[in-house]
Amino acid sequence: MAQTLLATRQITKRYGSSVAVDGVSLTLQEGQIYGLVGQNGAGKTTLMRMMTGQTLPSSGELELFGETSPQGIDRMRANLGAVVETPSFFPFFTAHENLEYYRRQRGIVGRGCIDDALRQVELGDTGSKKFKDFSLGMKQRLGLALALMNRPALLLLDEPGVGVDPLSRRELWKMVSELAVGGMSVLWSTAYMDEAERCAHVLMLDQGRLVYQGPPAG
Numbered sequence: 001m002a003q004t005l006l007a008t009r010q011i012t013k014r015y016g017s018s019v020a021v022d023g024v025s026l027t028l029q030e031g032q033i034y035g036l037v038g039q040n041g042a043g044k045t046t047l048m049r050m051m052t053g054q055t056l057p058s059s060g061e062l063e064l065f066g067e068t069s070p071q072g073i074d075r076m077r078a079n080l081g082a083v084v085e086t087p088s089f090f091p092f093f094t095a096h097e098n099l100e101y102y103r104r105q106r107g108i109v110g111r112g113c114i115d116d117a118l119r120q121v122e123l124g125d126t127g128s129k130k131f132k133d134f135s136l137g138m139k140q141r142l143g144l145a146l147a148l149m150n151r152p153a154l155l156l157l158d159e160p161g162v163g164v165d166p167l168s169r170r171e172l173w174k175m176v177s178e179l180a181v182g183g184m185s186v187l188w189s190t191a192y193m194d195e196a197e198r199c200a201h202v203l204m205l206d207q208g209r210l211v212y213q214g215p216p217a218g
Contacts, residue, residue: 003030005154011060013046020046022208033180035199036189043208044189048084048158081152083143091132095123095142117145137168155186
C-alpha cells in the first residue's frame with residue numbers, strides 16, 4: 001500500500017473577507033506526479049504556501065509524513081523540496097556559488113548535494129558562467145536544483161513551465177518524470193492542460209475550491 005506523504009483536511013485560507021483556499025481536502029502518495037490545475041487566482045500558490053509553512057491556514061488540518069502537530073510538521077518539512085514563486089539568486093554568482101549560499105543558510109550537511117542536484121537538472125557543466133547570463137530555462141532548472149539539494153521525498157513546483165519556451169518545458173517535465181520513476185512524489189502546479197494531462201492524478205482548483213480529483217480527463 002502506498003504511503004501517504006501529505007494530506008489536507010478542509011484546509012482554508014482567508015484574507016479578510018476574501019477566501020483564497022476554501023475547504024480543500026486532498027492526499028498525496030509516494031511515487032506519483034500530481035497536477036494541481038487552475039487559472040491564475042484559483043488558489044494554487046496559496047495552497048502550496050500553506051504546505052510549505054510560508055503561510056498558516058485560517059482553519060483545517062495539514063498532515064505531513066504522518067505528523068499533524070505543529071512541531072512534528074516543522075520537523076518533517078526537511079523532507080520537502082519546493083519552488084513556490086521565483087527563487088532569488090545572486091546574478092553574479094555561478095550556479096554552484098548560489099547553491100552553496102543556500103546550502104549554508106539552510107544547514108544542509110555535505111557539499112556533495114550541490115553537485116548531485118546540478119547533475120540531476122543538467123547544469124553540472126555551467127562552470128564559471130554567471131546566473132545573469134543563464135537562459136530562462138536554465139534559471140528554472142537552477143530553481144529545481146535548489147529544491148533537490150535536501151534530497152526530498154516530496155517535491156512541490158509552483159508553475160515551473162510559466163514563461164519558458166516549449167523545449168525548456170519538455171526538458172523540465174523529463175527531469176521531473178525521472179525523479180518520480182526514482183520514487184519521488186511531485187505536486188506540479190499549472191494552468192496548462194497539456195501539462196496536467198501528463199500527470200498521473202489531477203487536482204483541479206476553481207476559486208479556491210477543489211472541484212475535481214482523479215485521473216486526467218480523456
